[in-house]
Each structure stands twice: as C-alpha cells, then as structure tokens.
Amino acid sequence: MKKTQAFLAMGFVITVALSIGFFTQIQEEKSARVRAENMLGAVIKERDTIEVVMNKKLQEKEKAISYLTASLSKEKLIISKLTENLERSSRRFATAGQPKKPIELEKIIVSSLLEMEGKVLAVDKQNDLVVINLGAMNNLKSGDKLSIYRGDNFIANAEIVKVQDKISAATIILANNSKDIKVEINDVVK
Numbered sequence: 001m002k003k004t005q006a007f008l009a010m011g012f013v014i015t016v017a018l019s020i021g022f023f024t025q026i027q028e029e030k031s032a033r034v035r036a037e038n039m040l041g042a043v044i045k046e047r048d049t050i051e052v053v054m055n056k057k058l059q060e061k062e063k064a065i066s067y068l069t070a071s072l073s074k075e076k077l078i079i080s081k082l083t084e085n086l087e088r089s090s091r092r093f094a095t096a097g098q099p100k101k102p103i104e105l106e107k108i109i110v111s112s113l114l115e116m117e118g119k120v121l122a123v124d125k126q127n128d129l130v131v132i133n134l135g136a137m138n139n140l141k142s143g144d145k146l147s148i149y150r151g152d153n154f155i156a157n158a159e160i161v162k163v164q165d166k167i168s169a170a171t172i173i174l175a176n177n178s179k180d181i182k183v184e185i186n187d188v189v190k
Helices: 002-095
Strands: 118-124 129-132 145-150 153-163 168-174
Touching: 129 153, 145 168
Parallel strands: none
Antiparallel strands: 118 129, 129 168, 145 153, 153 168
16 A cells, blocks of 8 residues: 555656646747747838838829929920920021111120028928029029128028029038038028
8 A cells, every 4th residue: 555655656756847847838839929929010011110111102203203204305395395495596596687787686684693682482401402583584594603691691602503583592511610501491692
C-alpha cells in the first residue's frame, strides 16, 4: 500500500509539475502573441500614416500636373496665334511694294523703369514666386530685376520670369540678411 501511495504521490507530483510547465509555456506563448500583435499594430499604424502622407503628396503632384497642363495649353494657343500673326504679317510685307515717301511716326515716349512702381498681388511661398501688377505695358520683359519694399525697408530682389500685358510673375531672390523676412501681398515693387 505504501508503494501505491508513493506511486500516487509521485504521479501527483509529476502531474502538478507538468501542469505548471504547460501553464508556464501557455503564458509565454500568450505573452509572445501579445508582443507580436502590438508590433503588428505599430507597423500597420506607421503604414497608414505613410499612406496618408503619400496620398497628400500624390494630390499635390496631380494639382501641379493639372496646372502645368493648363499652362502648356495656354502657351500652345499663344504660339499658334503668334504664328498666325507672323504669317499674316509676312504675307503683307511680301505683297507690299516699297513706299514712295518716307513714313513719319509719332514720337514715342518710353517711361523709365526707375519711375515704375507696383504691388505684389500674390505670393507662392513654396516656389518663391510673386505675381505683380506690372507687365509688358510697363515695358517689363523676362530677366528684368526689381526690388521689393515694405514701406522704406528693402525686403528682397525679384527676377521676372513671365510677362503678360498688365501682370508678371517673378522669382524671389532674398538678400543674405533678410532670411527671416517674407514677401507679402501689397509689398511695393520698384
């Protein structure tokens, strides 16, 4: 009977030891699963954040492409009209004979660029561009350089990159000491 009790006691001890081992293993597996789920959750959250950023950048690129496509269409239309005008003028000059008497033109008064003063109408801070209310009617052309002031304070220089009749677009060229000063709407352009 003592042997039976000893075997039963030993069997009980082995059963308890195995139960504790299985319980410990289950707890470790559960803990490992929770860590893996947390890591997966963090990776999914990071992926979602990256996806939002990428979608925003994609929308910005699509807007830029749309704007550039519209600009290209306008430029093609302008080139087409200029080509038509050039062809029409060429035909007129080809058919016209030499004038019999000299043609006198009225005096043309050209205003100096120094007398010109305009204002900033719009600012594209991302691309360092400004739109000003001076244009070809003010004798501006691409490559002209202007200065931007706020009151009597110099803010920046600008170089004309696109000219229309009454407005122009210019690239902002900041002075070395004015990095913190930003060009704003209604700043004066000279």
